[in-house]
Amino acid sequence: xxxxxxxxxxxxxxxxxxxxxxxxxxxxxxxxxxxxxxxxxxxxxxxxxxxxxxxxxxxxxxxxxxxxxxxxxxxxxxxxxxxxxxxxxxxxxxxxxxxxxxxxxxxxxxxxxxxxxxxxxxxxxxxxxxxxxxxxxxxxxxxxxxxxxxxxxxxxxxxxxxxxxxxxxxxxxxxxxxxxxxxxxxxxxxxxxxxxxxxxxxxxxxxxxxxxxxxxxxx
Numbered sequence: 001x002x003x004x005x006x007x008x009x010x011x012x013x014x015x016x017x018x019x020x021x022x023x024x025x026x027x028x029x030x031x032x033x034x035x036x037x038x039x040x041x042x043x044x045x046x047x048x049x050x051x052x053x054x055x056x057x058x059x060x061x062x063x064x065x066x067x068x069x070x071x072x073x074x075x076x077x078x079x080x081x082x083x084x085x086x087x088x089x090x091x092x093x094x095x096x097x098x099x100x101x102x103x104x105x106x107x108x109x110x111x112x113x114x115x116x117x118x119x120x121x122x123x124x125x126x127x128x129x130x131x132x133x134x135x136x137x138x139x140x141x142x143x144x145x146x147x148x149x150x151x152x153x154x155x156x157x158x159x160x161x162x163x164x165x166x167x168x169x170x171x172x173x174x175x176x177x178x179x180x181x182x183x184x185x186x187x188x189x190x191x192x193x194x195x196x197x198x199x200x201x202x203x204x205x206x207x208x209x210x211x212x213x214x215x216x217x218x219x
Contacts, residue, residue: 167193
């Protein structure tokens with residue numbers, strides 16, 4: 001039950017060229033979801049705030065809405081944002097297959113996880129993007145996303161894909177005497193995904209991709 005050619009035409013022609021840093025990793029998310037021969041559940045924290053900001057925020061809610069709408073009759077998206085204005089704006093951009101809630105992401109995921117577990121359901125894609133990143137003081141956003149991951153953990157499977165937005169690779173390096181680059185620290189995942197990446201390494205999760213967005217399976 002993978003997505004139809006209509007979705008991939010939409011992504012390749014209308015969306016991909018506008019996503020810039022996020023194009024490859026969003027493509028990998030949808031290719032991953034296409035592996036499942038059944039309806040899928042996408043859970044997102046942090047919804048699209050305004051129309052057309054493809055390069056700025058990736059318009060994830062709009063993409064997820066189009067994906068489930070063109071895939072089958074039962075796939076669904078659960079999306080949450082703490083800002084009422086963002087939720088109101090997102091509701092004008094998506095259809096009924098996206099269930100939008102105004103709440104804190106950790107609280108929402110705790111309640112949704114209980115519900116899914118009670119119903120015998122699990123999450124196929126968990127997309128974490130509910131906290132604006134401060135590139136200098138990134139700790140608050142990174143801490144929030146590790147809390148969200150923990151809140152959703154009981155509804156994850158080993159093959160659930162967990163993605164954190166705004167998590168570019170960082171590296172510290174300096175030139176040596178021959179002006180060649182010497183790494184003082186090998187590249188690591190930064191931004192909002194830093195603490196999730198550290199937890200993933202300790203838990204033995206598999207890093208599926210790391211670019212501007214980072215994704216793992218195996219939690």
